[in-house]
Amino acid sequence: MSEKEHKQALAEAAQSPKLHKTVVMVGMMGAGKTAVGRALAQRLGVPFLDSDHEIETAANMSIPEIFERHGEAFFREKERMVIRRLLEEERGVLSTGGGAFLAEENRRNISNFGVAVCLQADLEVLWNRVRHRDTRPLLRTADPFATLRDLYEKRVPLYQQADVSVVSDGSSTIEDMVDRVLEALRARPDVLEWK
Ligand SMILES: Nc1ncnc2c1ncn2[C@@H]1O[C@H](COP(=O)(O)OP(=O)(O)O)[C@@H](O)[C@H]1O
Ligand SMILES: O=C(O)C1=C[C@@H](OP(=O)(O)O)[C@@H](O)[C@H](O)C1
């Protein structure tokens, strides 16, 4: 099949897919979980959920405010509750925050209800995406690049436990990433049934 035919087949299949499990986006901050997850849900015609967004709405506060007022442990507790609730309630695409996949309980719930899709990117790509925005409280340090690098080194081995991994380089667009996720999920008819 040519690349064009392959893309066409993917587009047709995506018109009426049957989603059997929630597709859960995991990976480092800046990997594109929120942006790619939203575009993927749109392409599949399924609900899009973002755990950070749900936490912010429920608390009526931004993520930095929650960290400032209540601390990271409080945020992680809310994150665990929200992820479990969203997985139980609805099937769709769920983008998690970068730290969520570190908690064993979250990994267990994700594997019970969904499929973990890790978005991977080099440290430099991640840094270029997160450096201009002050919305990630963990990076409010004297040397945010060094902080991001430390988090990256600690977390990468855990992200490798995801069911599926998709790599994004500096030149792949959000739609390229959606194509790559859909392509990777072709090997998983238990997740997405192609008609
Ligand atoms: N593949 C991509 N190509 C271009 N920009 C991207 C890509 N993935 C993410 N971005 C941009 O990078 C920033 C961070 O992405 P975001 O989805 O918030 O990441 P995450 O939720 O993993 O922290 C956003 O401005 C987003 O639009
Ligand atoms: O990596 C992390 O621990 C975090 C990532 C953020 O989400 P994104 O990965 O969507 O930026 C957000 O949940 C919070 O700032 C903590």
Ligand SMILES: [Mg+2]
């Ligand atoms: Mg996000």
